[in-house]
Amino acid sequence: MKARWTTVGDLVDTLRSRWNRGQYLRQYAAGEAFAPIVLPVRAPTAVEAIGDLDAAVAWAGRFRRDSHTLGGRPRFTVEHRTIRGKGLGVNDVPVRVRIETFNQLCSVLSTTDEVTAFDAIVEHTKAVMPGLTDWVIRKPRVALEHGALWGDLLSTVTWILEHDTAEFYLRHLDVPGVDTKFVERHQQLLGQLLAVVLPPERIRLDVPTFARRYGFRPKPTYTRFRPLSSIPGFPRQVTELQLRTEELAAIHIAATTVFVVENEISYLAFPAVPSAIVVFGEGFGLTTLEALPWLHEKEIVYWGDIDTHGFAILNRLRSRFPAVKSLLMDRETLLAHRSQLVTEPSPTAEGQPHLTEAEQSLYRDLIEDRFGHAIRLEQERVRFSLVRRALEPWLVDI
Numbered sequence: 001m002k003a004r005w006t007t008v009g010d011l012v013d014t015l016r017s018r019w020n021r022g023q024y025l026r027q028y029a030a031g032e033a034f035a036p037i038v039l040p041v042r043a044p045t046a047v048e049a050i051g052d053l054d055a056a057v058a059w060a061g062r063f064r065r066d067s068h069t070l071g072g073r074p075r076f077t078v079e080h081r082t083i084r085g086k087g088l089g090v091n092d093v094p095v096r097v098r099i100e101t102f103n104q105l106c107s108v109l110s111t112t113d114e115v116t117a118f119d120a121i122v123e124h125t126k127a128v129m130p131g132l133t134d135w136v137i138r139k140p141r142v143a144l145e146h147g148a149l150w151g152d153l154l155s156t157v158t159w160i161l162e163h164d165t166a167e168f169y170l171r172h173l174d175v176p177g178v179d180t181k182f183v184e185r186h187q188q189l190l191g192q193l194l195a196v197v198l199p200p201e202r203i204r205l206d207v208p209t210f211a212r213r214y215g216f217r218p219k220p221t222y223t224r225f226r227p228l229s230s231i232p233g234f235p236r237q238v239t240e241l242q243l244r245t246e247e248l249a250a251i252h253i254a255a256t257t258v259f260v261v262e263n264e265i266s267y268l269a270f271p272a273v274p275s276a277i278v279v280f281g282e283g284f285g286l287t288t289l290e291a292l293p294w295l296h297e298k299e300i301v302y303w304g305d306i307d308t309h310g311f312a313i314l315n316r317l318r319s320r321f322p323a324v325k326s327l328l329m330d331r332e333t334l335l336a337h338r339s340q341l342v343t344e345p346s347p348t349a350e351g352q353p354h355l356t357e358a359e360q361s362l363y364r365d366l367i368e369d370r371f372g373h374a375i376r377l378e379q380e381r382v383r384f385s386l387v388r389r390a391l392e393p394w395l396v397d398i
Contacts, residue, residue, distance in 0.1 A: 005059050006042040008066035008075075011097060012108060014039060019109055024102070025118060025140035034102045043081075043093035063094060075108050076100075114144065121150050128154045131197045146189060152178050153186065157193045165202075165215040183210065221245045221288050224280040228273040231255055245291050253277065257299045257394060259327070262313070263379045266303070271387065273394045290320060303327040306334050307376035308347040311355060311363045318354035328390050331362050334377050336386065344376035 015037070018024065027034070041063075044056040068074055076099050080092040099105045106112045121143050125136050132154070136143045146153060155175045170180055183190065187210040194214060195203065204213050212218050224242040227234050232254045234241075243251075257276040261267040270278040281304070289295060300321050304310035306329055317324045334341075349367045352360070365371060388395075 004042060005044055006040075006063075006094075007059075008063060011039050011041070015099070015105065015109055019105075019111065020141065022139065022141040024105060025115070025144075026137060028102055028115070029118070029122060029137040029140060034105075037099040037105065038096055039099075040096050041078075041094040043095065060091075060093065067094075067097075076104065117147055118144055121147055124150065125154065129158060129197065132157070132193055135193065135196050142189070146186075149186070152182065153190065153193065156183065156190060157197060160194060160214060161197055166217065168216055169219075170211040170216045221291075223248050223288060223292070224267075225277045226267070226270065227255070228259075228270065228276040228278055231275070231277070245288050249292050249294075253294060253298075255298065257301060258295060260300065260302045260317075261379070262304045262310075266379050266382075266387075269384070271391055271395075273391060276394065289317070295321065300324045301327050302329075303379060304329060305376060305378050306362070306366075307344040308349070308363065308366050309344070311352055311359060311366075312348055312350065314359070315352035315354045322354070326356075326359065328379070328382055328386065329362075330358065331365075333382060333386065334362070334371065334375075337377050337381055337383070338371075340381040341372060341375045341377055342381075344374045347374045 044052075044059065048056065067076065067078055076097045078094050079096045079098065081095040082092055099108065103112075106115055118140055122133065122136055125133050125143075128151075143150065152175065156173065156178050159173060159175050170183065173180070173183065191210065191213070198214070202215055204215070207213050209218075221244070222242050223245045224240070226240045227238070230236060233252070255275050255277045257273065259270065259273070259276060259278040260281045261270060261278055262281045264280060264282065267278055267280045281302075300317070300323065302314050302317055302324055303326070304313055310329060314324070314326055314329065347367070352363060355363060366375065369375075
């Protein structure tokens with residue numbers, strides 16, 4: 001029976017749960033009039049008290065004791081009802097409690113210091129970044145949880161607001177006590193604050209990284225490539241280069257053909273081809289490709305693994321560069337290397353509308369396991385004599 005009767009601890013737990021949701025602090029900070037809180041109390045009925053009188057008496061004594069402070073002052077208002085019974089007499093038991101004021105609520109929950117800390121956060125926000133005051137009032141618990149860092153968070157938001165981030169890497173952020181690790185740890189909260197104070201045009205919601213979302217200079221991408229023959233503008237002694245993609249975009253490359261190869265050793269061993277370069281395709285995504293405007297004037301040839309993802313990459317390339325040709329990604333090459341086949345870890349079965357009819361046929365065979373379960377021919381396993389033969393249309397005496 002005792003478990004069914006409300007204790008003062010139960011009431012405090014209910015109030016604490018509501019407090020932790022921030023509803024009382026929000027009302028307080030917004031200057032709303034405090035609405036008295038009324039909580040019901042489950043007390044013994046006459047039948048229950050008669051059935052276990054010792055327990056009912058003990059419960060009543062404990063409730064009465066816990067309803068007062070150590071100094072004997074009531075913690076809240078207690079309303080009673082009367083129960084009667086044979087052998088029980090007339091007794092008053094609690095039916096509900098009332099919290100009349102915000103200060104009384106804070107006293108019950110011992111949250112006065114918390115309110116003082118929250119007041120300090122609100123005042124500091126009004127002084128430093130008034131545009132965030134409403135946000136703090138709406139989310140008091142979040143602000144309090146980060147109270148020790150609140151000054152650093154506001155300083156970081158202020159710095160970003162006041163600077164043209166397009167001129168800086170995130171590493172340039174210059175706030176005492178704040179570094180990029182701080183930003184990484186608190187990027188979700190900083191994002192919420194920046195969403196309030198930054199103009200919409202300074203926020204890119206379509207990008208995943210914090211730095212790019214708020215306009216900082218992105219980490220540069222690099223393109224690694226090899227001239228496959230003597231090309232005007234490149235010294236003969238230079239056999240390989242790696243340049244920032246944005247800088248490579250501004251350079252005129254006199255080659256007429258660009259081979260894109262996914263495997264590094266195949267890239268390094270790629271044969272000489274007149275008026276051509278070979279690009280190491282690792283990480284060579286569409287964004288990088290599109291950043292090289294001169295590619296639209298070149299013949300592009302892609303050589304990847306014969307597996308479902310190899311054809312998916314080829315399909316994506318063709319979606320941007322419709323004339324892309326494939327190299328050694330055909331049924332003949334696959335069947336010539338049956339003993340070199342391995343397993344593709346996570347095949348895809350998505351539609352690839354930009355493949356040729358022959359490529360589509362081989363792609364379906366791979367999906368349907370016609371030649372074995374999830375087979376894969378990695379390009380470094382292709383015999384080099386076949387590579388030379390496949391390049392014959394581009395070869396002349398050099």
